[in-house]
Amino acid sequence: MTARKIDGKAFAAKVRAQVATEVSQLKAAHGITPGLAVVLVGEDPASEVYVRNKGKQTIECGMASFEHKLAADTSESALLDLISNLNNDPQVHGILVQLPLPGHLNEDLVINAIAPEKDVDGFHISNVGLLATGQKAMVPCTPLGCLMMLREEHGSLSGMNAVVVGRSNIVGKPMAQLLLRDSCTVTIAHSRTRDIEALCRTADILVAAVGRPQMVTGDWVKPGATVIDVGINRIEKEGGGTRLVGDVDFDSAAEVAGAITPVPGGVGPMTIACLLANTLTACCRANGLPEPEGLTA
């Protein structure tokens, strides 16, 4: 391996430590405790683990955590009522509705019912529009975490060629917006892109967010490029059991790249750290206080 491994786990711990410091100052100076509400509909075991981790880290940062677990057959109107209550609850500064929702619930409708200033996922159409037009928004956690790691790695990203593989609303599109804002030349690639390998080889920054295990191999990578692996896929291990892999084939990509994020221990921990950072930011904005530095895009 020739690439430097970007330690997302360590970086996330630093971000959380900064959040914790700022939270304790908020409490001491203003008597305000930032609060995050997480809504989980149905009983997906993987989601439950993830929600539990978020709750734990929220409390470790000194914030209040409100968990709402609803039955899989919860009606849309009951879910919208809960969101309305959270929108009106002054102790709640951030609201996250865990996705995907069960099929009978309209995800767009539910997400757009969240008050935009409490939308710590940055998925509400108002925040999407604010980000796209360069206005102050809530920025989606996973792309924000990727951007923080890229800025740490490179300082300025100005003029770099960035290729984002994947066009989802939660990662690909907002990632492209953030890279464009930092003056990269951005291309979004997807399953229909012609000669995707050759396109990816033009990238100084290559972000893989497609949800296909180990799709991006070393021959897709420009020598010295920075590779950000957003994928979190559980695959069968030879000889039984499972393991987590990204959308990048780590071993072959690490032979060519200049720097690369691992899975686990890369983008995942940064996503949760940015969720906490966004909750703090939302709380500061709600109270007309200055925003924390270095935690926003």
Ligand SMILES: Nc1nc(=O)c2c([nH]1)NC[C@@H]1CN(c3ccc(C(=O)N[C@@H](CCC(=O)O)C(=O)O)cc3)C=[N+]21
């Ligand atoms: N509204 C909404 N917002 C989300 O941000 C959201 C969501 N819904 N639904 C589910 C996905 C998934 N997600 C993860 C975040 C961190 C790790 C993470 O920290 N992973 C560890 C590994 C954890 C393990 O070992 O299983 C790592 O990559 O190192 C994983 C998954 C956020 N999601």
